Amino acid sequence: MSVSNPPESPCLVIDLNRVRANYRALQAALPSARIRFAVKASPVPEIIRLLNDEGAEFDVASVGEIELCLAQGVDPAVMCYGNPIKKAAHIAAAHAAGVRRFASDTEDDLVRIAEHAPGAEIELRFLASAPASQTPFGVKFGCAPGEAVQLLVRAHDLGLTIAGPYFHVGSQQLDPIAWQIGIEQAGAIAEALAAKDIPVKAVNIGGGLPISYADTAPGVDELGAVIAAAAARHLPEHTALIVEPGRALVGxxxxxxxxxxxxxxxxxxxxxxxxxxxxxxxxxxxxxxxxxxxxxxxxxxxxxxxxxxxxxxxxxxxxxxxxxxxxxxxxxxxxxxxxxxxxxxxxxxxxxxxxxxxxxxxxxxxxxxxx
Missing domain, CATH: 2.40.37.10 (Lyase, Ornithine Decarboxylase; Chain A, domain 1)
Known part of the structure; x- marks a missing residue:
């Protein structure tokens, strides 16, 4: 089968060679970042296997996505349960499967994680003051930046491992300044935590990296330069960057x-x-x-x-x-x-x-x- 001769209509034809090229282009634009594929963007087994071979991590939003990744040979150590909205039973199932990284944005969720995934690593999602994206999340996810410090302290007190702050600038974000704003706010959270002797290991800058549809979007080289400059200016030395592309890898x-x-x-x-x-x-x-x-x-x-x-x-x-x-x-x-x-x-x-x-x-x- 070829793109020019699909077997039926409608159907979607995915080119794995372009997926690989996109991953490597993003890797070149952000060489120090850990790339974590947002599985929800395209939960296709062949894509997951390819990105696993390339060394990607995986942002999973449900037990179903965890099971999909496990079936493709993905090590649960490179998965993060990135959905802040999750049942206690799903936290327990993820932990039983070997997942040790979780995103959160409320105290109740942290308490559930501490009970059902003791010692797990936490990325605390805050609502960055970024400009609106093409498909914004609104205020569905993320706490206030000041509350993020309190919640990370609470996570530490619950015996959880602290990774650091996490933000998402909205899907199909066309303004590179959005990441600069988010990183600056994440840096302030890291500074406040350092004053409480809680080091930040990583800052998750989320997804939202755009592609060009009818309108042209900034490329990964431009975005990478803005992100790298902001990280160098606002984050503590040796802080790891995590980026969670979905659309940018497969769109x-x-x-x-x-x-x-x-x-x-x-x-x-x-x-x-x-x-x-x-x-x-x-x-x-x-x-x-x-x-x-x-x-x-x-x-x-x-x-x-x-x-x-x-x-x-x-x-x-x-x-x-x-x-x-x-x-x-x-x-x-x-x-x-x-x-x-x-x-x-x-x-x-x-x-x-x-x-x-x-x-x-x-x-x-x-x-x-x-x-």
Missing amino acids: NTGVIHGEVVNVRQAPDGRRWIYLDIGRYNGMAETENEYIAYRFQTDRDGDPMDEVVVAGPTCDGDDVLYQRTRVLLPTTLRAGDPIRILETGAYTASYSSVSFNGFPPLTVHVIGAERE
Whole structure:
């Protein structure tokens, strides 16, 4: 199978060679950082095996992701249970599987970790004062920076091992200054802890590293320079950096192959293009039109005009773009193939089980897991 000859529509085709290239490019841009792949971005076994061979760590958000990584031969010592929202039973299961690193942002969670994963290493998530990203988390995660010091002291008193502060600047963050702000705040937390004789071993700067969709995003070299400079200025010497990319490693490695189901001139006079893939079987990140994917067709040399792009289900919210300016050929017809580019992240993993009877997005992998 090749990208140009997928077996069915819709499907996602992932290129492992690009995953490897992205990992090595990030490694070159941040040579002193530990790279921890956010499994939720693309929980594909072949990707996990490749990154494990490359020496990556893994950010897991559930017992299911832990089990997936274990099945691919990942050492639990390089996993971190990075979801601050977790049941006591799940903490115990992770600990029983060998996971010894946990993220947290509340005292209640720290108490549960101390009980069910005694001695575990803690990365304490705080809410950095960073500019809004393309797909922001809001205030769902992270405590106030001042509270982070108190919680890390509390973790220390509970017998847990302190790694250090952790922040996330929001998914698809386009402003490099966001990491500078977060690192400066993390440095202040580290300084306050040092005054209490609690050393910080590492600062987790989270994910959010962007890729270019319809708009150009800063590259990893630019981001790496900002991050390295901020770390040198604000963090104690010998503090390890941890970065948790998801989209930056896999986003540009995937292409969704779809099909035009119908073309319609709606009563409002706008042209609507209906695809066999929509909000519920892979395109969840088009919610609020946060992510503007690029489209490619076999008729791209023909005249173009604006369209509304919608999915195939009987749900009124299954509309991908009606405010974002999307240009597609005026000659598009039902049955025409269409490709959606840079769809390697948060597509198959966001796909529903079977909404309206449409099956989850099928994933195919090309390229070599090992060189």
